[in-house]
């Protein structure tokens with residue numbers, strides 16, 4: 001916490017480098033095997049003690065979202081406050097500002113990252129020590145991606161996203177995200193799946209391949225149904241391929257697609273070309289986090 005009492009938390013974009021759908025639970029939720037990393041950019045949360053609770057949204061995509069009780073930030077705040085009070089803590093009112101830089105309903109977990117960053121920030125601000133199982137339960141009640149966004153470092157997620165194994169060996173990649181700025185509904189994409197029992201992600205063997213070659217052999221099983229619903233996804237993938245990306249894939253339930261590049265110069269050229277060719281798209285270049293990042 002700074003001297004002025006402000007807590008700043010990054011809400012990094014989540015990237016499903018691979019997403020295999022391996023089954024379905026009795027309640028309809030799908031079982032996944034997903035290799036996940038995080039970008040070095042995303043939304044940002046600023047939290048500070050205040051006379052009363054306040055919440056406002058600024059940033060490029062602020063207009064697309066309302067700061068009401070349904071927002072994942074307010075739901076995370078209220079859920080954590082109820083849990084903290086149950087555990088005997090006192091919680092002061094908070095003033096929260098969300099800088100919304102990630103597009104909505106785009107497969108990069110913006111809302112989940114915001115919820116997770118709110119939880120991390122408030123645990124610092126309110127000096128909470130919450131039992132792991134109670135925190136995990138709260139995260140999952142906010143969304144299947146919230147547990148992984150709480151970790152916000154490379155991992156393998158199984159179950160519906162709650163079974164998390166850190167992936168310390170994952171390197172950092174040069175990444176370009178492109179999104180046609182057409183929102184995609186996650187439940188709708190899951191409903192359009194034709195096969196729900198696909199093979200899991202096979203482990204990385206450094207003797208057999210490098211990371212980009214390995215990732216190239218994996219899949220996102222939601223990509224085909226998403227492409228059927230929104231043809232722009234095919235165009236995003238084609239543009240990435242033509243720009244020199246080694247691996248091109250959709251993240252989550254789409255529509256954001258990513259390209260991974262061998263070097264920074266090819267990435268920068270690709271970003272420039274796509275920004276000029278598609279000014280109406282979201283185009284963002286950066287790095288992904290390393291597995292052993294702090």
Ligand SMILES: C[C@](O)(CO)[C@H](O)COP(=O)(O)OP(=O)(O)OC[C@H]1O[C@@H](n2ccc(N)nc2=O)[C@H](O)[C@@H]1O
Nearest residue numbers: 016028029030112143144145146160186187190252253
């Ligand atoms: C596709 C992923 O982004 C991959 O990381 C996530 O699994 C989706 O996570 P999320 O957006 O946090 O999803 P939630 O808000 O919990 O769920 C939205 C809806 O997606 C469907 N859903 C979600 C996750 C999952 N493993 N199986 C599902 O079938 C359910 O219909 C659910 O009602």
Ligand SMILES: Nc1ncnc2c1ncn2[C@@H]1O[C@H](COP(=O)(O)OP(=O)(O)OP(=O)(O)O)[C@@H](O)[C@H]1O
Nearest residue numbers: 071072104105106107108109110111112114145252
């Ligand atoms: N702070 C928030 N940011 C983004 N979306 C929010 C937020 N709060 C609530 N929502 C709602 O959550 C829904 C999904 O938003 P989000 O941007 O996280 O989707 P996504 O990127 O597709 O996520 P995922 O990768 O988890 O499928 C939207 O319908 C949006 O209205």
